[in-house]
Amino acid sequence: MPVISPSAFAPSAANDAATPVAADLREKVRRLERAHSAQRAGQQAVSLGVPAIDALLPSNGLLTGALHEIEAGPAPSGRVASHDGAALGFAAHLLGRFGTLRPNGTLLWCRRPFGASDAPPYAAALAAWFDPARLLMVTVRRDEDLFWAMEEGLRCPGMAAVLGETRATDLTAGRRLSLAAEKSGVPALLLRGQPAPPQSVCTTRWRVASAATHSTPGLNDVGASRWRTELRRNRFGAPSVTETPTWLLEWNDEAHCLSVVPQAFHGSTRESDARLVG
Amino acid sequence: MRLADSRALVPDLVTTPGEPQADHRLIETLANWCDRYTPWVAIDPLGGALAEEGTEACSTGGFGGDAGLLLDITGCTHLFGEGEAGERALLADLTERLARHDLTCRAAMADTAGAAWALARFAERQADLYCPPRGHREALARLPVEGLRLDAPIVETLLKLGLRRIGDLYPLPRAPLARRFGDQPLTRLDQALGTIVEPIEPRRTPPAFRTRLAFVEPIGRPEDIAAATSRLLAALCRQFEQAGVGARKLEIALYRVDGSVDRTSIGTSRPNRDNPRLMKLFEEKLGELDPGFGVELMILAAPEVETWSGTQDALPDSGAIAASLGEDGTIDLADRLALRLGAENVVRLLPRDSHLPERVQTAGAAALPAATGAWQRVAGMKGARPTRLLQRPEPVDVMAHVPDDPPSVFHWRQHAHRIVRAEGPERVADEWWRPRPDGSRPPANIVPPYRDYYRVEDDDGGRFWLFRDGAYRMAANGRQTARWFLHGFCA
Numbered sequence A: 001m002p003v004i005s006p007s008a009f010a011p012s013a014a015n016d017a018a019t020p021v022a023a024d025l026r027e028k029v030r031r032l033e034r035a036h037s038a039q040r041a042g043q044q045a046v047s048l049g050v051p052a053i054d055a056l057l058p059s060n061g062l063l064t065g066a067l068h069e070i071e072a073g074p075a076p077s078g079r080v081a082s083h084d085g086a087a088l089g090f091a092a093h094l095l096g097r098f099g100t101l102r103p104n105g106t107l108l109w110c111r112r113p114f115g116a117s118d119a120p121p122y123a124a125a126l127a128a129w130f131d132p133a134r135l136l137m138v139t140v141r142r143d144e145d146l147f148w149a150m151e152e153g154l155r156c157p158g159m160a161a162v163l164g165e166t167r168a169t170d171l172t173a174g175r176r177l178s179l180a181a182e183k184s185g186v187p188a189l190l191l192r193g194q195p196a197p198p199q200s201v202c203t204t205r206w207r208v209a210s211a212a213t214h215s216t217p218g219l220n221d222v223g224a225s226r227w228r229t230e231l232r233r234n235r236f237g238a239p240s241v242t243e244t245p246t247w248l249l250e251w252n253d254e255a256h257c258l259s260v261v262p263q264a265f266h267g268s269t270r271e272s273d274a275r276l277v278g
Numbered sequence B: 001m002r003l004a005d006s007r008a009l010v011p012d013l014v015t016t017p018g019e020p021q022a023d024h025r026l027i028e029t030l031a032n033w034c035d036r037y038t039p040w041v042a043i044d045p046l047g048g049a050l051a052e053e054g055t056e057a058c059s060t061g062g063f064g065g066d067a068g069l070l071l072d073i074t075g076c077t078h079l080f081g082e083g084e085a086g087e088r089a090l091l092a093d094l095t096e097r098l099a100r101h102d103l104t105c106r107a108a109m110a111d112t113a114g115a116a117w118a119l120a121r122f123a124e125r126q127a128d129l130y131c132p133p134r135g136h137r138e139a140l141a142r143l144p145v146e147g148l149r150l151d152a153p154i155v156e157t158l159l160k161l162g163l164r165r166i167g168d169l170y171p172l173p174r175a176p177l178a179r180r181f182g183d184q185p186l187t188r189l190d191q192a193l194g195t196i197v198e199p200i201e202p203r204r205t206p207p208a209f210r211t212r213l214a215f216v217e218p219i220g221r222p223e224d225i226a227a228a229t230s231r232l233l234a235a236l237c238r239q240f241e242q243a244g245v246g247a248r249k250l251e252i253a254l255y256r257v258d259g260s261v262d263r264t265s266i267g268t269s270r271p272n273r274d275n276p277r278l279m280k281l282f283e284e285k286l287g288e289l290d291p292g293f294g295v296e297l298m299i300l301a302a303p304e305v306e307t308w309s310g311t312q313d314a315l316p317d318s319g320a321i322a323a324s325l326g327e328d329g330t331i332d333l334a335d336r337l338a339l340r341l342g343a344e345n346v347v348r349l350l351p352r353d354s355h356l357p358e359r360v361q362t363a364g365a366a367a368l369p370a371a372t373g374a375w376q377r378v379a380g381m382k383g384a385r386p387t388r389l390l391q392r393p394e395p396v397d398v399m400a401h402v403p404d405d406p407p408s409v410f411h412w413r414q415h416a417h418r419i420v421r422a423e424g425p426e427r428v429a430d431e432w433w434r435p436r437p438d439g440s441r442p443p444a445n446i447v448p449p450y451r452d453y454y455r456v457e458d459d460d461g462g463r464f465w466l467f468r469d470g471a472y473r474m475a476a477n478g479r480q481t482a483r484w485f486l487h488g489f490c491a
Helices: A011-015 A020-036 A085-099 A143-155 A171-184 A271-275 B003-009 B020-036 B045-053 B055-059 B083-100 B113-122 B136-141 B152-160 B174-181 B184-193 B222-243 B275-286 B322-328 B330-341 B374-381
Strands: A067-072 A106-111 A135-139 A159-165 A188-192 A204-211 A225-234 A246-252 A257-260 B041-043 B069-071 B209-219 B245-256 B261-272 B295-307 B346-351 B361-364 B388-399 B409-412 B415-429 B450-458 B463-474 B480-489
Touching: A067 A085, A067 A171, A085 A159, A085 A188, A085 A204, A085 A225, A085 A246, A085 B480, A106 A143, A135 B330, A143 A159, A143 A171, A143 B330, A159 A171, A171 A188, B020 B041, B020 B069, B020 B245, B020 B261, B020 B295, B069 B113, B113 B136, B113 B184, B136 B184, B152 B174, B152 B184, B174 B184, B209 B222, B209 B245, B222 B245, B222 B275, B222 B295, B245 B275, B261 B275, B261 B295, B261 B330, B275 B330, B330 B346, B346 B374, B388 B463, B409 B463, B409 B480, B415 B463
Parallel strands: A067 A188, A067 A204, A106 A135, A106 A159, A159 A188
Antiparallel strands: A135 B346, A204 A225, A225 A246, A246 A257, B041 B069, B209 B295, B245 B261, B245 B295, B346 B361, B388 B409, B388 B480, B409 B415, B415 B450, B450 B463, B463 B480
């Protein structure tokens, strides 16, 4: 229950729209409404660049000031890659999209390394989505430190987005991150290397698995990266036809854009492909 | 006198073995403690030398009592009072506090280190220990020549000649004296009289900026320490402002009632004199400090400062993000994170012009990001790169139909990955112009080691970055073999 300070009721201030008190009040009302409405009016949203997906999201895009989770999904064989380049690629795409809102803002990347066979993100590839010079890389040893560092980052005014790479599922930490993001308007992303039990704190949850690419006809080369992307949670968003909207997305490394692969070109007869939207 | 002789004279003589190391440690601790009066504290080189030789010191009659400390208190006495009164008060305070720790000492104050040394050892009356400014010439005249810090043979000869007091040397012509005894007596005399400078070499480089706060009653509660830190910081920040500098490192020292000192320091990645920001950094660290039985004095010093105009400087290159950084709080965030997680864990990624993929990405200071576009330039020169790069390439078992063909199956961590699509090879040769890890240079006339990189996709849709280490070689069993490694994971 938010507490409204008595000074907010001062009549002279309330009448004057330009005073900070009135703006403050309006902001409080907006927050109260936002918590219950599907609109989250006034909050900025960043288009994902894929019209089919944007149509389902509130305000046609990913809300800033919210927690978004990306988890690496299982491959068609059911195996989950211990290190997944695809989920990281999708997360980098989201970071890049959020980064456009504050072109000079810092991107905070917190991660906890996993032993000797650790595979940190490689900036030469991330340059396709955003300028790696904007990254502030933070390495932690404990999950508490990771969530603490992310929260500190969310409170920092110059931050464009905060990403945390972890395997921990901490409901309290997730809620704290969500609140901190909502308060500051800085988007928070959680990147998980494996599917996690669903938690209700995040605004959107994505499951991304790498999918077979399309070779140049006659050659056997690796085509543009394709990701099977599921939107498993879509708070405040429009209801979709299917329970879990799924798309096969293709990242064009030359045009730097993400697009949905039309169903006819899947070259696959898997059952999950039949549930495509778009 | 030897120990055996002493025992013969006094049969129930109590003896303890000398512990020069322990003595030295005690002197070190005392020197630390003396930082409370001045940052210029030195261990007397003569006393120290004797203490290190140990038994020698005892046999020459020193009994370890030769150890001494030299304090340069120039500009420090005003904290105890004005003018001569302040100097006397400092001297009295020093003696009294040491007495409280059961340490017997004789402290003298004079214009020169040599005069103070002589007075502390040879002054006959207690009142002579304090020598008023410019009074050291008369004070020294009454003292024996031993007070000049001369070698024992010289002192012996001087005594034989009837030159017992330092004052006896004043009227003597200098040239014959130098011919007879060498440089030492004249140098020492000039040092004691202040005609030549004798600098004190401090143990720690004294910081240019420091503030101190002494308490009437020892404090111990964390809130009190925080409040005191805040006051010290405010005073120090005013000093910074006048000098036009910002702190890169700050050190706070707690002088506890039991004579020990506890220190902690904070670092900032950018010169800073913003009181609330620095205080926020200190708040993280103050918990580590142990006030013990109470703190009677706190000193805040800035060992590292940098010139800083206070406003954001113009950018060296227009595109650098550093511009907005200082203003938007990222630097403060980085400092806060670095304080808790360690500075090596809060980094920027910097590109490096290198062929080897693992050398392209390096870590740099949080305050200095790469220039805008530097990464784009580096990335643009390379082929497709993985989004994750293994810190150490992991060996994999590979089956390839024909050597030089991309592999058809590879085994990694007990899983077989059947390769459906492959791209490559991209040949990356070793950088022959760089010395090897052992420092030797690779010979110029051989082909440098190289790797052939392949981007492959398995039947699950996973994309990997593999490389073959060099060419195929003929193994002992007559089969062609090569070593393959997994180096990264592609998007």
